Amino acid sequence: MPYTLTSAATLGYDLVRLPGGRQAAGVVVAALRSGPAERALLAAHHPLRTSDPSADPLHAAEEGARARELAAAGPRLQDTAGAAGAVAAGEQVRLAALAEQLRRSMVGSASAFEHLVRTEAMDPLGGHDDHLGGDPGDGDAALDRALAADVLADAAVAAYAARELPRALRRHLSEPYERAVAGAVPGTFELAPDPRTPWGPALAEVLDGLRHTDAPGRLRWRAAVDAARARGARDAALARSWSEAMHDACWAAHTSGRTAAAAAAQMLAVQAFLDGGFGVDDGATGVWNAVSGCVQGVLVADLLGEESLALLAQPWAAVTGEALAGC
Known part of the structure; x- marks a missing residue:
């Protein structure tokens, strides 16, 4: 892909x-x-x-x-199909092997x-x-x-x-x-949020919050993701709604000329996520998706409908107890 x-x-x-x-x-x-x-x-x-x-x-x-x-x-994600259908020594062994392969396999x-x-x-x-x-x-x-x-x-x-x-x-x-x-002047290759943009201050707040996440904070992110997953299991429409909101936010960035800004924001979020002590399991089990949704929502908060924006911003509110700035 x-x-x-x-x-x-x-x-x-x-x-x-x-x-x-x-x-x-x-x-x-x-x-x-x-x-x-x-x-x-x-x-x-x-x-x-x-x-x-x-x-x-x-x-x-x-x-x-x-x-x-x-x-x-x-390892590529499409390579897991064989593992999923393989006969192993036991079902638990097979599922554990498949989970590890999924954890390590890349989409691209x-x-x-x-x-x-x-x-x-x-x-x-x-x-x-x-x-x-x-x-x-x-x-x-x-x-x-x-x-x-x-x-x-x-x-x-x-x-x-x-x-x-x-x-x-x-x-x-x-x-x-x-x-x-x-050898460059400090900051030459950095792309920090521009405070003059509509999303700059809110994005800086999200990145700073991620970067300084402590152990209890990481637990709150995981709990927020687990709660959202449980709601999605009870109502499949909620899971679809989040995916649709994320799609709409990516499309809004594209049509408004903010694709590069949104991509830079996602890459800065990767760094802040890892600096905040989140690990591979957090990335694989939904915490990254929650974070990336918040970041994308911030970038197009002035363009998205209230319902879509609320869905993307919900994990931030659950973790911090505060509304996402600009949303």
Whole structure:
């Protein structure tokens, strides 16, 4: 399944369950943030441009190809069909094995993630880069973009496929990106919520709340998800209504030109979620979905109907006892 900026919440679902998910989310944010100056900085650290004699471009290309072969072996969600129908030593053993496979399996893949970073994330508005101040006819700018895309893509694969790649190979792939970020002015590749936007203050509140979640707070999130799941089990229409509200919120972001902002918000939420101590099980069992719904609702609170907005914001109210700002 391909990843898209419009469905960044689905990408987030995968990233919060990966050991390199926080870093992978950061690469998406950096790609979204990259204008001509940022691309020139990234391109300067490409093996073709660096003066480091140890950075042999041919070796780098070979390592990149090897990493992508290894990354392709990661577990995919569609691969669980065989496990579901397999005959095991016992039903409990089979179900436990299936649950673990579902917990680790991705909706997308490393190659799908790389494609998102190279294409949509580097040009979220589509077309040429006029909106970023670049000249589509400028050969230097085009080369910078291509080299920067390589640097970001290698870092993306290294982070996404951290389970499949040897540590030395991951470090080799991500080093040019890390050097670029380390050598940049602080904040260059960050995409913090803009307080001037309608959603900026509310989004900052959500991210800060997630980032500083303590153990009792994590329990409250899990309880809120369990309660919502129980309500959905009693009334299937409620579960459908949440899914429809999330779909409407993603569509509202798309039609209002907020796709890139919403995708950045989801990636920042991935980082805040992990910083707040939530684990793989929280990502797999519904807590991430609840969080991503709150984030998406904040981004389009001025465009959604009251019922849809209330559904998306409900977990925040259940956890904090307060209404979601802006909702």
